[in-house]
Amino acid sequence: MSELQRVVSEIVDEMRAREDRGEVATYISELARVDPRQFGLAVIDAEGNVAAAGDCDVPFSIQSISKVFTLTLALGKVGDRLWRRVGREPSGSPFNSIVQLERERGIPRNPFINAGAIVVTDVILSGHQPREALGEILRFMQFLGQDASITIDSAVAASEQRTGFRNRALANYMKSFDAIENTVDFVLGAYFHHCAIAMSCRQLATAGRFLAHLGRNPETGFSVVQPERARRINALMLTCGHYDGSGEFAYRVGLPGKSGVGGGIFAVAPGKASIAVWSPGLDASGNSHLGRLALEELAKRLGWSIFG
Template sequence: MSETASRIESAVTEIAEEMQARADRGKVADYIPELALVDPAGFGIAVIDNQGGVFAAGDCDTPFSVQSITKVFTLTLALGMVGDRLWRRVGREPSGSAFNSIVQLEHEHGIPRNPFINAGAIAVTDLILSGHEPREALGEILRFVQFLADDQTIKIDKAVAASEQRTGFRNRALANYMKSFGVIENPVDYTLGVYFHHCAIAMSCRQLAMAGRFLAHSGRHPTTGRSVIHMERARRINALMLTCGHYDGSGDFAYRVGLPGKSGVGGGILAIAPGKATIAVWSPGLDAAGNSHLGRIALELLTKRLGWSIFGG
């Protein structure tokens, strides 16, 4: 094992032990009933470096609902389908508001601030749906994630999807408001059905880190060497993850961790060290902004120990 690999392995093992011993674990997302049942004691971490080395510890093979992290993959898929025409429907600016806020939509004529808040991701989902039946669009999203991760066993947690459909009143409000401005083109129930189901995709840290590798490889799938998305668009997705990936906690995450990242209320975070590695962490307890409490702390420790912040040091 190289010296660098040894440093990564030691850091991952030590951080997992530190996180599993901590008492301050945040609060699980209880507004989605199925997520409220998740044990807050879980913690997993997986790092895949750009030489293909895999370093994992804790509950790294426990599947969890990735929730909003799928917005990275739907954004990638949509950009591949329509290119920069996407930006007619959704902006690229940090929101500074909660992930399910409707306030900015009122001021900005139904155009979501960015593709990672719920309204923006619903608009992206609607674009993917256009010209397809909901089942076809959902299948395309799932197959894309399986392809990225080199893993056909990844699936949708139907219990979580059903739970979201029963309780997703704010998302319905967002979608109907955008529909009134023509931002949503398909029937709202169809778009939301696809959205709820792709947010309910379940992955382990190991699988999630695998799926995100193309963003650390300038848009290329490291197994095949083929382009998933153009290098410039991969860079722009990373930029959006840095500025918008943690809702109104994005600035603090950039300040503390210094990596592009995307969180989900299932407790996962996907982080990218461009040219170096992909990292996935999971701890279901959330902070006040809806991001994994211990996940963010673990990533801050990791980037400090390995010097991986994109800002140096």
């Protein structure tokens, strides 16, 4: 057993034994049904070695983690023109807050809060039907994850569409400032569906390898983005990837990362590894409680914090 696998296995055993698991998201009915006792962790190093344990091959709803990949696609389409429509600053507010939009005239604070990700989805949708745009996003995830079986959980998507009143309010409010170009229902349909993509920890860690290695998958040699863009996406993950818990995550873990209310967290140790952890129970900020603790232990034991 490699040192990396030993550390991963130890952390999974420790986390599975804990009683403080957080609370599963209940405002999306399908997520409320997920067993909170599940826990998975997968780490892929620069050489392509995979260390994984626990429920690492169980697909889960990646939710807002999809925003990392839609941001990558949108930047590929319009480049830095994207930043005219969405900011790059931490919000300090809950992920579905409408307060800042009123003060800042419909410009979301960053692409990882819900309002910002809706604008990013609007950029991808422009010139396409929702089904075409969604197909592009899904094919991108399948390509990066090297797995054509990656799919959208239609039950989760339907659940989000039934209960997404706050997201509808955000989108319509931005539309009133002309911050949304396409039909609101089309944009939200694509948004709800890409948040409902289901992936395992192993698939997610594979899909995000390019961000750990300056935009390039070191195994295939394929360049997804230029090094500068990869660094900037990582910077946004570090400062904005966990909503109003982003500062605490940077303080405790010290790695760029993006969470989702499905209980997943994707993180990168630049130049070293891509990481995905899943534990459905959330903390007060909507981030995986045990997932964050696991990543804190991983960074500490392996010396991977970007702050040394």
